Amino acid sequence: MCWMLALASLAALASCSTATPQAPTSTPTLRSGTLVPYRSVTPSVTFLAPDLSTPTPLPTATLTPRTHVVKAGEDMGGIALRYRVSLADLKTANPTVKPNLMKIGTVLIIPGNAPDYSPTGAPTASPTPTAILLERAGCWEDTQGGAACFVVARNLQASPLENVTVALILLDAQSKEVQRQVATTPLDLLQQGAPQPVLAFFKAPLPTNFQVAVELVSALPATTSGNRYLAATLSGTQVKIQPDGLAAEASGTVVSQADKAASQVWVAAIGYDADGNAVGMRRWQAPSPLAIGASQAFSLDVYSVGAPIVKVDLYVEAKP
Numbered sequence: 001m002c003w004m005l006a007l008a009s010l011a012a013l014a015s016c017s018t019a020t021p022q023a024p025t026s027t028p029t030l031r032s033g034t035l036v037p038y039r040s041v042t043p044s045v046t047f048l049a050p051d052l053s054t055p056t057p058l059p060t061a062t063l064t065p066r067t068h069v070v071k072a073g074e075d076m077g078g079i080a081l082r083y084r085v086s087l088a089d090l091k092t093a094n095p096t097v098k099p100n101l102m103k104i105g106t107v108l109i110i111p112g113n114a115p116d117y118s119p120t121g122a123p124t125a126s127p128t129p130t131a132i133l134l135e136r137a138g139c140w141e142d143t144q145g146g147a148a149c150f151v152v153a154r155n156l157q158a159s160p161l162e163n164v165t166v167a168l169i170l171l172d173a174q175s176k177e178v179q180r181q182v183a184t185t186p187l188d189l190l191q192q193g194a195p196q197p198v199l200a201f202f203k204a205p206l207p208t209n210f211q212v213a214v215e216l217v218s219a220l221p222a223t224t225s226g227n228r229y230l231a232a233t234l235s236g237t238q239v240k241i242q243p244d245g246l247a248a249e250a251s252g253t254v255v256s257q258a259d260k261a262a263s264q265v266w267v268a269a270i271g272y273d274a275d276g277n278a279v280g281m282r283r284w285q286a287p288s289p290l291a292i293g294a295s296q297a298f299s300l301d302v303y304s305v306g307a308p309i310v311k312v313d314l315y316v317e318a319k320p
Helices: 076-083 087-093
Strands: 008-009 029-031 065-067 109-112 130-140 148-155 161-171 177-185 195-202 212-223 232-241 247-256 264-272 278-285 294-304 311-319
Touching: 065 161, 065 212, 076 087, 076 109, 076 232, 087 109, 130 161, 130 212, 130 278, 148 161, 148 212, 148 278, 161 195, 177 195, 195 264, 195 278, 232 311, 247 264, 247 311, 264 294, 278 294
Parallel strands: none
Antiparallel strands: 008 311, 029 130, 065 109, 130 148, 148 195, 161 177, 161 212, 232 247, 247 294, 264 278, 264 311
C-alpha cells in the first residue's frame, strides 16, 4: 500500500488539535452522551449512545448533498475534483464562501445534482456493509460555563477510511437542538480497527441537564492508488506527564519509508484518562518536507480538558 498510519500507544494523554487549550483550573465533571431521538432532514442519520455496540452504516453516494470540512492545504478546485463535481457547481452550492479565502474548518456543501456525481472511492455493492462505530461520547464542562465534547470514531472496515466527519449536537432537557458543531478526526486517514476521536467546543451558556447526540456526516473508503498516502513510521517515541496529569509532552522521530518525498507530515496525539475517555488531542505538522528515506524529530504538548492523562496514542500520516 502507498499509505501508512503508524500507532504507538504510550502512557499519558493528549489535547486540542489546531489551538492550544489552557489546562483547566479545576476538575470538570464528565457528562456522558445519551441516545436521543432527533428528527433530521437526513434520513440515514443514526444517533449513538456511548455504550452502543451496533455499527453505523456509512452514507452511500446518492444525490443528497454532503458536506466537506476544509483542512490545511486544500483548495476549492481540489475538493471539486475529489468529489467529481464541477468547480462552478461547488461555488454555486457555497455562495458565501470565497474560494481564495477559505479557512480551515470551513464546511462546504457538496452538490449532488451533477449527472456524474460519484465521490472518489465511493463504496461499491458488497454483501458486507461499510460501517463505522461512534462510541464513548462525553463532555467536560469548563470553568467558563462551556464544554469540550469528544466522540471516538472506530473503523470497523477491513480497509482504511478517510474524510470521517461527525456532527455533535447539544440538546436541552426537552431534546431541542441548542448548538451543533461539525468536527473531523485529527488525521485524514482512519485505519481499520483504529480509533480516533473528534472534538467539538460548545460555548456558554449550556442548558440545564443537556445531552449530546452524534451524527455521522461522511466517511469514505480511502483511495490507496496514486500515492495519496506515503509510508512513514514513528521511532523513539517518549511521553513525559506532568505530576498532576493535566499535560504531557510527546516526542520522537518520523521516519520516511516511501520512495518519494512527503510534502505534508502530521503526528496526532490522542489523550485518554484512566477510564478510557478521550480528554484531549493535538496535531503536529512538520515545518518542512520529509525527503526520501529521511527522518524528522517532532515534539508537541497535549493538555487535558478533563481528568488526568494516563495514556497517549500517537499516529503519523504522510502525503506527497
